[in-house]
Amino acid sequence: MALHLWLTFSFAYLLTSLTPGPNVLLTVRNALRHGPAGMGVTLFGNLLAQLLVISAVAWGVGAMLLALPTAFLALKVIGAGYLIYLGARQLFARKASAVAATQAPEHLAQSKWRIGSEAFLVSASNPKTLIFFCAFLPQFLDHGRPIAEQFTVMYLTSAAIVCGVHSFYSFSAMRFSKHVKASRLVAALKRATGALFIGLGVRLLSARAV
Numbered sequence: 001m002a003l004h005l006w007l008t009f010s011f012a013y014l015l016t017s018l019t020p021g022p023n024v025l026l027t028v029r030n031a032l033r034h035g036p037a038g039m040g041v042t043l044f045g046n047l048l049a050q051l052l053v054i055s056a057v058a059w060g061v062g063a064m065l066l067a068l069p070t071a072f073l074a075l076k077v078i079g080a081g082y083l084i085y086l087g088a089r090q091l092f093a094r095k096a097s098a099v100a101a102t103q104a105p106e107h108l109a110q111s112k113w114r115i116g117s118e119a120f121l122v123s124a125s126n127p128k129t130l131i132f133f134c135a136f137l138p139q140f141l142d143h144g145r146p147i148a149e150q151f152t153v154m155y156l157t158s159a160a161i162v163c164g165v166h167s168f169y170s171f172s173a174m175r176f177s178k179h180v181k182a183s184r185l186v187a188a189l190k191r192a193t194g195a196l197f198i199g200l201g202v203r204l205l206s207a208r209a210v
């Protein structure tokens with residue numbers, strides 16, 4: 001990948017990543033609940049889904065899905081439904097007890113799979129991610145160079161940017177939580193992310209492939 005294309009891609013992707021979305025909200029929530037370990041597991045699930053989506057774009061599967069209205073509609077409904085489900089669960093779940101809050105590390109050890117799979121599903125089931133990468137990535141391809149290598153470079157670059165941006169938001173939230181009662185902040189964030197997930201899910205239903 002040519003250096004000027006890589007620099008342009010990196011800067012453009014950084015700008016698009018600075019706006020908080022479902023993945024950032026999920027990472028921050030898990031960071032506050034489980035600390036850096038929870039943030040790491042969430043990032044792993046998110047990046048695994050991103051690898052899947054970028055691979056699909058590289059192989060042309062993403063463009064094929066977007067060209068099939070039924071497939072796109074199914075993906076959109078699944079993604080929106082999952083976001084609304086997560087939001088409703090956040091809003092209407094019973095409040096965690098103080099004992100559970102003091103046992104966060106043990107709880108994390110028992111729920112790493114759930115945290116990672118939740119992050120994977122939030123990212124992989126969102127058709128807006130597929131739309132974005134289908135429209136965004138080809139703009140930076142140099143057709144005189146190996147395509148697979150360029151997609152690999154773009155994935156690794158985007159993964160590094162995602163880790164940096166999500167870590168910044170998460171550590172900022174954790175630092176802020178030191179000045180506010182942790183349980184109160186987590187509860188407020190839980191309600192806020194629940195409402196935002198529901199709103200994003202409803203908004204996603206109106207998304208179009210073009």
